[in-house]
Amino acid sequence: MTDVYVPWPDRGPKQFRGPAKLIAALAVSIYRVFRLPIRRLAGLILFAAVGGGCVFAWAVFLLFRTVLQVQAHLVATGEVPVGKSIGLEKLRLGIEQLELLTPAWLLWPFQWLVVRDVIGVIGAIAFVSLLAMYAIWWERKTAGHIQSRLGPMRVGGWHGWSQSLADGIKCIAKEDFIPDRADRPLFRLAPYLCFVPVVIAFMALPFGVYWVFRELDVALLVILAMLSIDVMGVLIGGWASNNKWSVYGAMREACQVVSYEIPLGMSLLIPIMVVGSLSLSKAAEFQQGGWFNWLAWHSPWTFAAMFVYFIAAVASCKRAPFDLPEAESELVAGFHTEYSGFRWAVFFFAEYAAMFVVSGLLVILFLGAWDAPWVALAPEGWKDGALWQQLVYGVVFSGPLWFVFKCLFFIYLQMWMRWTLPRLRIDQVLYSCVQVMLPLTMLVLLCSVFWELWLPSSLAAFWVTKVISIVLALIGAVGAIAVLYVAYAGFSRRRALVGSQAVGRPLPGG
Amino acid sequence: MSLETVVFYIFGGLMVVSSLAIVVSRSIVRSAVWLLGTLVSAGVLYFLLSANFLGAIQLIVYAGGILILIVFGVMLTAKSPYVRFNARPREIAITALVGVILFAGLSGLMLATDWPAIPDAAPEREVRPVADIGRSLLTQYLIPFELVSVLLLAVMIGAAYLASPEKK
Numbered sequence: 001m002t003d004v005y006v007p008w009p010d011r012g013p014k015q016f017r018g019p020a021k022l023i024a025a026l027a028v029s030i031y032r033v034f035r036l037p038i039r040r041l042a043g044l045i046l047f048a049a050v051g052g053g054c055v056f057a058w059a060v061f062l063l064f065r066t067v068l069q070v071q072a073h074l075v076a077t078g079e080v081p082v083g084k085s086i087g088l089e090k091l092r093l094g095i096e097q098l099e100l101l102t103p104a105w106l107l108w109p110f111q112w113l114v115v116r117d118v119i120g121v122i123g124a125i126a127f128v129s130l131l132a133m134y135a136i137w138w139e140r141k142t143a144g145h146i147q148s149r150l151g152p153m154r155v156g157g158w159h160g161w162s163q164s165l166a167d168g169i170k171c172i173a174k175e176d177f178i179p180d181r182a183d184r185p186l187f188r189l190a191p192y193l194c195f196v197p198v199v200i201a202f203m204a205l206p207f208g209v210y211w212v213f214r215e216l217d218v219a220l221l222v223i224l225a226m227l228s229i230d231v232m233g234v235l236i237g238g239w240a241s242n243n244k245w246s247v248y249g250a251m252r253e254a255c256q257v258v259s260y261e262i263p264l265g266m267s268l269l270i271p272i273m274v275v276g277s278l279s280l281s282k283a284a285e286f287q288q289g290g291w292f293n294w295l296a297w298h299s300p301w302t303f304a305a306m307f308v309y310f311i312a313a314v315a316s317c318k319r320a321p322f323d324l325p326e327a328e329s330e331l332v333a334g335f336h337t338e339y340s341g342f343r344w345a346v347f348f349f350a351e352y353a354a355m356f357v358v359s360g361l362l363v364i365l366f367l368g369a370w371d372a373p374w375v376a377l378a379p380e381g382w383k384d385g386a387l388w389q390q391l392v393y394g395v396v397f398s399g400p401l402w403f404v405f406k407c408l409f410f411i412y413l414q415m416w417m418r419w420t421l422p423r424l425r426i427d428q429v430l431y432s433c434v435q436v437m438l439p440l441t442m443l444v445l446l447c448s449v450f451w452e453l454w455l456p457s458s459l460a461a462f463w464v465t466k467v468i469s470i471v472l473a474l475i476g477a478v479g480a481i482a483v484l485y486v487a488y489a490g491f492s493r494r495r496a497l498v499g500s501q502a503v504g505r506p507l508p509g510g
Numbered sequence: 511m512s513l514e515t516v517v518f519y520i521f522g523g524l525m526v527v528s529s530l531a532i533v534v535s536r537s538i539v540r541s542a543v544w545l546l547g548t549l550v551s552a553g554v555l556y557f558l559l560s561a562n563f564l565g566a567i568q569l570i571v572y573a574g575g576i577l578i579l580i581v582f583g584v585m586l587t588a589k590s591p592y593v594r595f596n597a598r599p600r601e602i603a604i605t606a607l608v609g610v611i612l613f614a615g616l617s618g619l620m621l622a623t624d625w626p627a628i629p630d631a632a633p634e635r636e637v638r639p640v641a642d643i644g645r646s647l648l649t650q651y652l653i654p655f656e657l658v659s660v661l662l663l664a665v666m667i668g669a670a671y672l673a674s675p676e677k678k
Contacts, residue, residue, distance in 0.1 A: 114513065186543060218640065221566035225553075228574025232546060235581050239539055247585065254582040258575070278563075278640055 042158035053130075054401065058394070060119065065210065066102050067110045070094040086111050120213050124202045132352040133164040139415050145490070146419040167345075174341035179242060182338065186240035191339070191346035194233030198353040201226035205360050206281050207400040208370045219280040220272065220365075223357060224265060227316060230354060231257045234318075234325060237347070238335035249334030253325035256429055257316050263437040264312035270305040270448045271295045271365040280361075284369030290376035296366040297473035299465065301448035306366045308441050310410075313358035315429070317351065320418035324426055352411075359410035363403060370403040372396065373477075412487070518558055525551035542581045549573045563639045 016024045038045065074080040074094045086094075091107055109115055137152065141159065144151025152160030178187055204219040204226075206212035216222055231253060238250025274295060275283045287294050296306045315322040326334035336347050363369060378397040382389040395401055424432070455461045528547030535541045549572045556565035597605075647655050 183537070183539070186540065189543070216562055218562045218566045221563070221570060225566050225569035225574055228570055228578070229546075229550070231574070231578055232581070235578065235585075236539075236543060239581075239585055251582065251585060254578055254585075258578055258582075261575075 042161055046158070046161050057123065057400075058391075060123070061211065063102070063106065063110060064116055066100060067107050067116075070098060070100070070107060071111060073098055117213075121199075121203075124199060124213065128199060128202065128353045128356075129349060131356055132349040133168065135352040135355070135411060136167070136348065137161065137164045138412075139418075142412070142415045143419045146416070171341050171345040176342070177338075177340045179338050181242045183240040183242065186236050187338075188343075190233050190237030190240060191343045191350070192233070193236060194230055194350040195346050195353075197226040197229040197233075198350050198357060201357045202353070204280075205357060206284065206364070206369075207403050208398075209281070209284075211370075211400045212281065215281060216279065218278045220268065220278045220361070223361060224261075224268070227354060227357065228257075228261060230350065233347075233350070234335050237339065238325075241335075241338035243338050245331040245333075245337045246335050249325040249327070249331050249337070252327075252426055253318060253335060255426065256318070256322060256324060256433075259430060259433045260312045260315040260322075260437075263308055263433065263441045264316055266441045266445055267305040267309040267312060268361065268365060270302055270445060271298075273448060273452060274298055274302065280364050280369075283365050284371075287368045288371065288375075290371065291368070291373040291477065292470060292473045294366065294368040294473070294476075297469050297476055299448065299451050300468065300472065301444045301451060302366065303472050303476070304444045305441075305448070306362070308437060308444065309362060309366070312433075312437065313362065314414055314417065315433070317354050317358055317414070319351075319355065319414050321421040321424050322429060323418070323423060324429060327423065329423075355411050355414055356407055359407040359414075360403070362410055363406040367406060370400060371398045372402050413483075416487070514558060518555070521551040521554045521558075525555070538584050539581065542577065542584060545580070546573060546577055549577060561639070563643065 070091060071080075071086065071094075074086060074090060077097070079090055079093065080086050086108075088105065088108055091111075095102060095107070137160070140163065141151040152163035154160055155163045155166045178184055201223045203213040204216050204222045206215075206219070234253045235250045238246040238248075238253070241247075271283065272278060275286045277283070283295070291297075295302050297303060318325050324334075326336075328334075331337070336344055339347065368375075375397045378393060379389075382393040382397075384390070385393075393399070451465075455465055525548055528544040528551065531544040532541045532548065535544060550569065553565045553568040553573065556562075556568055
């Protein structure tokens, strides 16, 4: 009787000694104090943190803009030579002359581009990490609701809002495992080869007017290049694991992404041709003035290109129904079968960040970038008016917030598709790319060329294109409202759906 | 020392190191990964020279396209996961000879060229590299451009022929 194997013996609570005891006591007391408010007000705290983060980002943006303004003013008045650092006295002078309220000592460190760059990079990485964390939580909730269950509900109180945080801590604390016969350096390199290009893509992706890390004239090409280098990480990771499932996943990824890159790039050529520039900010400028000016409704061909691009983008992000490189039901976990802990988490960070980047390209090139549909209704002069006017303009009419909202909507659409559609087979994936989408894209590209070259030359043709574009805009509006309504209807009935679809009567125990 | 200089030395160094490592490395996939380092560094050097378009195209075509095809080919053809090169002495000698000739030619050309200093002032004309490149490809260099596309077409036909099922 005595030597019964106990897999998890009860050792009692862990005892700490010395300074560790003090720290442990401190942690426990902090936990006791904050447990109740965090559990009760979790949702409120979450929304307050999001709002506070937005306000903080806006404050940093205003600071950077003020620095540039003062710098330009001082250079223009000849107080400071170009490219030299500015002393506190000169800064105070410039601030007085421009009648600003910012203290000089606050502006002083930000006059160097390097300081602003470092803050920008930190901001981008923080945004990517938070986005990935909450997108994972959101995806699990969405999956739960679509499959008639609740999703994460426990960790942190309000709808399991800190589930991703707990998962992140778990991932960091897990054993850092590398298979015995794996190619160790490449195995370590692969997750970063996935993650770093996506962060670099964020450097070229504009979030709003001036809200861009580097204004590049070839921003679109840089982002596409980074998305294509991203594939290398998956390939190398799959190969270095020395596992046949991983290699299968990596090979599928290579086939799929390289072939879908062609329709992806060609469908993006169509709005680029209309705008006449590879700069994303120029594309956004082109679509100023609300819903009817958006490029998606510019001609039937841009309308078609939007759908082709979205399908190709979902495939290049390896999301379902194109999630063959992962294919849990066939390949264990595909290319990341052998990965665990933090390296595994980095792959997911890269995946969700790439989802945001491709949605961002869709929003900028087809759907009016950072403008609300009703931006034309904005009162005159609020864009550069008083601070509160700028705030209202930024929230209601046009600003980075709108860009993020639109991108999140397309991320949601990708999640919705993932949990609704079945996975394709690899031959179906390649067939649909090479024999359906590629000829379709070429046809659309050719038609778009002729449309741009010939049609607007006469007055009658101009009115024909105008009417077609207005009809397309109305179709688009109806479609968008329908999609939003279906999403809302599903969400509002989520409680009724839980447990009612799959199970006829209540399970034992409720 | 400006930031540009620092970045130049970092990526120039990375390019030299990874180019050497491509040759020295015995594992074929590792060679391919080192090739990624070389190609990306070349792209970064183009960006440093303000040739943004060329840099982006370098990254898309070489790092994102051709290299992935190379790695894919290697993975498809490799019989065991660790394929190693075992070069014969004659092959090493021929490669070394070609390398020395190429190096001598390139460095001779570089030393013989009179490099003009770049004036500090920005050019007055609006620079539109993409439009300029496109225009010169379709006017001045139309024939070479078309010849290259005919070559690519031939390659594509060849690939389609090789991939088609065998006829009896």
